[in-house]
Amino acid sequence: MSAELLNLFRDSLLETLWMVGVSGAIGTVLGLPLGVLLVVTERHGLLQNPPFNRVLGALANAVRSTPFIILMVAVIPFTRWLVGTSIGTAAAIVPLAIAAVPFIARLVETALREVDRGLIEALQAMGATPWQVIRTALIPEALPGIVAGLTITLVSLIGYSAMAGAVGGGGLGDLGIRYGYQRFLPDVMALVVLVLIVLVQIVQSAGDRLARRIAHR
Amino acid sequence: MADNLLPLANHKRIDMNAILGTPRSLATGPGRFWRAYIAPQLAAFGGSAQPAIDSVRPDEQFAPSASARQFPSLFALRGVGKTYDGGVRALRDIDLDIREGEIFGIIGRSGAGKSTLLRTLNQLERPSEGSIHFEGRDLLSLDAAELRTVRRRIGMIFQHFNLLSSRTVAGNIALPLELAGTPKVQIETRVAKLLELVGLVEQRDRYPAQISGGQKQRVGIARALATEPRVLLSDEATSALDPETTQSILALLADINRRLGLTIVLITHQMQVIKAVAHRVAVLDDGRLAEQGEVADIFTRPTQEITRTLLREVIGNEMPPGVRERAARLLDGSGRLWRLAFRGQSVDRPVLAEAAERFTLKINLLHGYIDEIQGLPFGSLVVAASGAASALDAAAAFIAAQEISVEELAP
16 A cells, blocks of 8 residues: 555544544533433432423434434534534534534433432532432542443544534545445445444543542442 | 620630530530531641631521521421422321431332432422421522522432542542532642541542442542531432441441431331431331331330331330240230330339249249430230239230230230
């Protein structure tokens, strides 16, 4: 494989990491509070507000039920307004982040639900405010689950980012399509697949290790 | 705040309370609580007589307010009822007074409403009707912020401990203090003292998953005591523990009650727990208060069937079936079968020997036990007595005169 191609490989890998990293970070920043809200606003929750909870849940489901390839195209006007273009890595980050938010929110919600109700009761008995319960009990206790959820999200985002490549988003997916598929370079295609596999393995095992380390069960 | 005490300095007010207080409050009231517990802590914090953790508890706690004198009990429940959304009535018309410094037990079968009743005391459960006063204040009229302040004066421990698995032993104990905004230095001093109190100094940096059930409950107790509460609510705190650990936890609770004068309200389905530590007990049955009173009274003279049923597990007042057969054989048609119930000093008198001698009876002991609650001995004996009919009548009257109840059983 030529040095030029290797350079291209390196750039594509960095683009993928960048897209996944930034969209994952945005997704976490917005998805985590959303997941908390989904739990605390439900009936008998800490800050129960069933109507709000239903609206929030419906929104999350709406985004999650839209196939990513459709979502990517559907949000193009928004993407263009936000980053000025609908092509390239920066443009790909917008739909990736939009997809990641409800995904993370639901995973966070599931992790928070695993927290024993007795703990929340104990905190309330100590005179904790709802916010204190969330901050000192709910999130720390659910953290291993949240980390596991974020790991799943990153793995999914790696897959989604390859899809973004298909419509000009850059990254390893783009490389695979343009060189591996359209220029008939099967070794490039094979390498793209291999790198993606290794990348997912690394993310998954790092996530598992982190989750284990913070879980004192 | 009582007006007549206002001009005095804070610590003077406490002395005044001890002087003005009733003999009861002298023995177990805030004065003693202060001297035994708060004052040494404060000395450790820097020698101030002012409550160091001011934000944790308003100082009116140390001097009962005028309204508190109208409600001498720490908790006063009147007509408390709870009906859940589905229409299930968990509690009906509960009247209860829990006094300062006592260990008050609430016993009942599962589903009797014990847990709901306990949770009304710190408003984790809001009653549907009735009123609950704590230190003379109506708990139902408090807003959310006031309730949080009051809750810091009501510690709680749980059957499943409810410790944060993400925090160490020390971190768990520090939690309520962190929530109350106590300065870090004070938290450290206080946690160190609490670790010592519950005997977990060496486990301070372990996580809950790395310690035993009994140790977890000790962490729970230390955590509940962190904000120096006035009362400790115990929700089946020993039910998940083995008998030996149960004993050590109960001993710790009794010790805390004695040394700190801390009021404890505990619920349990085990009569042994009541027998071991409680001073007074309320028996709950199907959401109603079946009976309540001093533990010794309830144990020796239960008036309700539910109480007798619950007592069966601790005292064998059930006659084994073989006893009647043996009685029939021994008495052979003449004589009588008596059940004698003793309590207090009557246990110590050689009444049976005296009766046998005086009325020339033959007395056979068939079944019985003698036990002790709160230092008060009590017991029940089933005896077969044979002799002349008139002598038997006279003997029964003689025994009854010694404060022993005589019940004649069919042989």
